[in-house]
Amino acid sequence: MKIRTRFAPSPTGFLHIGGARTALFNWLFARKHKGSFVLRIEDTDEVRSTEDSVQAILDSLHWLGLNWDEGPKDSLLSEGPYKPYFQMQRLDIYKKFLDQLMRDGKAYRCYCSKEDLDEMRRLAALEKRPPRYDRRCRNLTDQEKKGYDSAGKKYSIRFKMPDSGTTVVDDLIRGKVSFENNLLQDFVIIKTSGVPTYNFACVIDDHLMEISHVIRGDEHLSNTPSQLRLYEALGWAPPVFAHLSMILGPDGAKLSKRHGATSVLEYKNEGFIPGALRNYLALLGWATKNSQDLFSYDELISSFDIEGCQKNPATFDNVKLTWMNGEYIRKMPVSDLVLAAQPFLDRAGIKPAPGSPSLESAISLEHQKYKKLTEIPSLVDFFYKPLEMTPQAREKSLSGPDVLRILEDLSVRLQDLPAFKEKEIEAAVRQYAQEKGFKAGQVFHPLRAAVSGRTDGPTLFLMIEVMGREEAVKRLRRCQGII
């Protein structure tokens, strides 16, 4: 069987972490089995769907590297990127199958207004009954229908749900889950606007697009029996279902905006690497038999399987994501890191002047320290901005009795050093300390503070080499003035 998966978001907001995880799992499963991954925008919510949301979803998937393999006919260029499918462009397709169901007597017009239904639900709640449609329009006579029609009354279309027996969802992750049919209701498949509802369009598209595996969030498990009845009514074999456990916020509730950053694009802006987010997301609700946690791009694809998917919900942990992001940054070649950091450097107004150290050399000095790209500017900016002392540098490193003399002496020694290289600088400074009877730290700490303004930072002598003789000496002199 050809493996085909899909991600089917509704464009009613940004792509959030949960949606991204769903997209990722579908993508991984398709890639693993050399199948196809389809993107379908479920924009049948005419009120809440927006263009901006569509764009945000596409941008997010693109950034995460989750590419899809096809699109509607008119977008089939020789190569990707394809446009996604849009359900609102497929209304005539749904109409065809609606007609089929009506012809077969498996669906019916419902003339109930929103107010009627609200009242029905209110009453049900009052009497502690399940809030279920009472099927009052199911057996309307032709006379009654004609009456409503001539009165210009709008109608929706409902699906006739069988009211006995059980529907079993055979889920790849959860096993067999059974639902009593009499608890399902005659759900609306076409709204009064003529637009199909989710459960209807979804079934038709999954079938027509030959989706083999529907991998989606747990919140859809309870929709599945209704959809299964629809597959049956249309005479189709359903796809395989796999319902992923939810992603929870730190408080144990479904992850949402109130938990802080949940939009994929926010993570991009906060300096996360797409590979790291992908890797971390894969581990939310999935694990290998040996609990491996760092995966290369190819490894993730080849290791992924449904068996490793978790039944219980996972709590999103920003701390572990951040650690993992640091791991990814450490593994990046510096040249890639510079590229990735560029937008953040721009934002911070950091631009090397002629003669100042290259970004590459400056950034590589503390390569192992960055956990997020957003941290880079403030850790390299001392190379590119006028020297600024932190209070700690002033108090801890520059307050000793001999500091002034040390800085004065060092500025002379560095000025006169034949080769301005890390090794030579270190040798000269150590020799100076020894000559004057200072302990190494007594000299190193003021030196660091004088050239960088900080008490922490890169390895000292390489930093000075990178800075260059002229600038380093200049700073040593200026620092003497400050003290």
Add this chain to the structure above:
RNA sequence: GCCCCCGUCGUCUAACGGUUAGGACGCGGCCCUUUCAAGGCCGAAACACGAGUUCGAUUCUCGUCGGGGGCACCA
């Protein structure tokens, strides 16, 4: 209220009847070291509870409790 799902360290998880219950993040300690990191080593930290089944249950069954999701002309 009804239906469904879930329950191993704080968090992500491994285990698929017999283990000193393993790994990772985080946390603590030590080492390395001019600083901060990174790295190395060590440590504290979990089977929700109660009944069964079994020679033996974290693992199988039932119940309790706890958490989550769903019950729309939203997806």
